[in-house]
Structures are given as C-alpha cells and as structure tokens.
Amino acid sequence: MxxxxxxxxxxxxxxxxxxxxxxxxxxxxxxxxxxxxxxxxxxxxxxxxxxxxxxxxxxxxxxxxxxxxxxxxxxxxxxxxxxxxxxxxxxxxxxxxxxxxxxxxxxxxxxxxxxxxxxxxxxxxxxxxxxxxxxxxxxxxxxxxxxxxxxxxxxxxxxxxxxxxxxxxxxxxxxxxxxxxxxxxxxxTAEDGTPQQDAAASAFSRFRTAVEHGFTSNHSVSAYADELGYSRRTLVRAVRAATGLTPKAFIDRRVILEAKRMLAHTELPVGRIGVAVGFADSANFSKYFQQHTGATPAAFRAEQV
Structure with a gap:
C-alpha cells in the first residue's frame, strides 16, 4: 500500500x-x-x-x-x-x-x-x-x-x-x-539518523498532516487533538519532541509561512490573503501577522520589492 x-x-x-x-x-x-x-x-x-x-x-x-x-x-x-x-x-x-x-x-x-x-x-x-x-x-x-x-x-x-x-x-x-x-x-539536524517509530513520532506525523490539510481554517490545538483522538498533553509532548515547538507555535509557523508566500509572490490584497489563511477580519490578520513577525503585512510586502 x-x-x-x-x-x-x-x-x-x-x-x-x-x-x-x-x-x-x-x-x-x-x-x-x-x-x-x-x-x-x-x-x-x-x-x-x-x-x-x-x-x-x-x-x-x-x-x-x-x-x-x-x-x-x-x-x-x-x-x-x-x-x-x-x-x-x-x-x-x-x-x-x-x-x-x-x-x-x-x-x-x-x-x-x-x-x-x-x-x-x-x-x-x-x-x-x-x-x-x-x-x-x-x-x-x-x-x-x-x-x-x-x-x-x-x-x-x-x-x-x-x-x-x-x-x-x-x-x-x-x-x-x-x-x-x-x-x-x-x-x-543533529539527530542520530535512526527513524523513530514510537507513538510520539506517529502522533507528530498525524498532527503535521492534519495541520497541512487544515491550517487555512483551523488554528485550534484542541480541535486537532479531538480530530486525531489525542489529548492536548500527548500532542504537546509529540510536537515538542519532533520540533522543539508547542503545537500552537507549529500551527502559527505554518500560517505565517503561507501568508509570507502570498504577500511576497502575489499581488493579492492583504484582506484576501488573511481570508486564505483563516482570518475573516483583515484587522485581526494584520495584528496576528505583526505579532509573529514584528512587521505589518504591508511593511513585509514592501521589503520584498
């Protein structure tokens, strides 16, 4: 298979x-x-x-x-x-x-x-x-x-x-x-090169796939935990072991990366980019983006020119 x-x-x-x-x-x-x-x-x-x-x-x-x-x-x-x-x-x-x-x-x-x-x-x-x-x-x-x-x-x-x-x-x-x-x-990445097949590695793999499918509309750790049948604590341990991040930070990093891609490589309005990554309100998206990058969406876009 x-x-x-x-x-x-x-x-x-x-x-x-x-x-x-x-x-x-x-x-x-x-x-x-x-x-x-x-x-x-x-x-x-x-x-x-x-x-x-x-x-x-x-x-x-x-x-x-x-x-x-x-x-x-x-x-x-x-x-x-x-x-x-x-x-x-x-x-x-x-x-x-x-x-x-x-x-x-x-x-x-x-x-x-x-x-x-x-x-x-x-x-x-x-x-x-x-x-x-x-x-x-x-x-x-x-x-x-x-x-x-x-x-x-x-x-x-x-x-x-x-x-x-x-x-x-x-x-x-x-x-x-x-x-x-x-x-x-x-x-x-300073690993020993041995594939990890334990439960934590499996949990992270499933979480990573679920985030890739859902990050444009779902930013909730609890929602992903419920979807996958894990407790929040299990997800925290698994994601931290694999990446050093919390599940919320992992989701945020994926959302911000996609927003940066669209800001840098398209001419879409900021509001439409916000909607594309899960923010119905443009102001909320701008606040979120600035909180995680230190720059507004407009300022980030201007820096790419």
Whole structure:
C-alpha cells in the first residue's frame, strides 16, 4: 500500500493559486512511472528552467550538484550550493532558480505516493523542519553517487522487465537512495539518523498532516487533538519532541509561512490573503501577522520589492 497523496496547498487555498504550481507529469516519465531522473536544465527530467519566476511544485525534487557555487531560493532563504551538495525541495515549497548561475548535476523528481508509507516515514519525506541543503561527507557522497547511478540505470532500462516489476525495482532502488539521503538529512539536524517509530513520532506525523490539510481554517490545538483522538498533553509532548515547538507555535509557523508566500509572490490584497489563511477580519490578520513577525503585512510586502 502506498502513501496517499499529500494535501495540495495551492488547491485548497484558492487565493494562493496565484503562486503558480507545477504538477508532476507522469507522462513525461519513461514508462509513465512515478519518478524522473536525468541532467539538470531544460533538457532534463524537470522542465523548469532558471528563467522562470518563483513557483511551487507538488512533488519532491532532489538536485545533486556536480558544480558550484549556485544560489537557489527556497521559502525566503537563499542557499549557496556547492559541488557535491544536495538540495531537497519538498511539495508545496515556494522556490526560485538563480538567473545568473548554471545548474550542473542530476535532478531526481518523485511523485507523492510512489513510495510506501513506511518508507515515507522512515526517510522523513515530509519533515519540513529539516534543512533543504545537505552537505554529504566524502564517503557518504561516494555511496550516494553509486546509489543514484544504480537508480538511473534501472530507470532507463524499460525492456528487461514487465512494467509492474520495473516499477517495483524502481521503488526498492529509490528507497535505498532515499535512506542514504535521509541519514545525511538527520545528521544535519543533529539527530542520530535512526527513524523513530514510537507513538510520539506517529502522533507528530498525524498532527503535521492534519495541520497541512487544515491550517487555512483551523488554528485550534484542541480541535486537532479531538480530530486525531489525542489529548492536548500527548500532542504537546509529540510536537515538542519532533520540533522543539508547542503545537500552537507549529500551527502559527505554518500560517505565517503561507501568508509570507502570498504577500511576497502575489499581488493579492492583504484582506484576501488573511481570508486564505483563516482570518475573516483583515484587522485581526494584520495584528496576528505583526505579532509573529514584528512587521505589518504591508511593511513585509514592501521589503520584498
């Protein structure tokens, strides 16, 4: 059983769709499978070139760089990427290519739902709290390169196996690669790299998914606890263990991020942005935004110009 597709942020926000979203196109994959792999750039598997404006994606992208430095923006942070580094861009994140730098390396795209749920959890596919930029050590990079090359070979081999077995082999090979990437990612956040499968980790995973589905209208910790069948205390322990935040702070951070995205990358009026993230009253939204950012929505927008 594969993981269900995660919530598509642009679809359930309405107003936020003004930030263009590029969907995964299975027809562009060899044999129509749920991954694409190839060189970066217009001729690669992911036809989004550096000249395009900031946008969202509704799939995972991993960029394995062979040259650098390259500057790449992901949700208001500009990352400088060097040779051997990896950029992991997750579904719903707003990002933009540098128009001045050349991207050299391999791009891997992955359709949500392609990997089984257990692997999704083990590899932290939706751990948005982890940094997008990864710096593998030399021995890790060598192992990643070998794993990536094996995946590329399996992806290109469309004749020696029937489609069902070809897809199964790709899932297994991709799992091996993603477990290695996840280990590097876990180290980057000072974790030990061992997937946590205890009740607290499961509770946080369910809470995170529920927030992603509901943050545009539900900002209540109690409501999420009732929906998921947990006590507030259980949610507090689980969210704090995973992120260091309270559940309310986790919700607020998600709401503010979406508001910032729309303020920076659309021309929507402040009032409509407030409605899109759950505030019927524009004044209440402005007060909330200023409380969490130290700036009014109008001032934040002006700073982005």
């Amino acid at each position: 594969t993981e269900q597709d995660p919530p598509q942020t642009s679809a359930h926000l309405g107003a936020a769709a003004h930030i263009r979203t590029y969907p995964f196109d299975p027809s562009a994959s060899l044999s129509g499978v749920g991954i694409q792999i190839g060189p970066m750039g217009p001729e690669g598997p992911w036809g989004v070139g550096p000249a395009r404006r900031v946008h969202r994606i509704d799939f995972h992208v991993l960029l394995f760089f062979r040259e650098g430095p390259v500057r790449h923006m992901i949700d208001f942070t500009e990352y400088e990427v060097g040779a051997g580094d990896i950029l992991w861009i997750r579904p719903g994140q707003v990002h933009g290519f540098s128009t001045e730098d050349t991207y050299v390396g391999t791009a891997l795209t992955m359709q949500p739902g392609f990997l089984p749920r257990a692997i999704v959890e083990a590899t932290g596919l939706y751990r948005y709290d982890r940094p997008p930029l990864l710096h593998p050590a030399a021995d890790q990079l060598a192992a990643l390169d070998a794993s990536l090359e094996q995946l590329r070979r399996e992806y290109l081999d469309t004749v020696t196996l029937p489609l069902s077995l070809h897809t199964a082999v790709l899932r297994h090979t991709l799992t091996a690669l993603m477990l290695r990437v996840a280990h590097v990612s876990a180290q980057a």
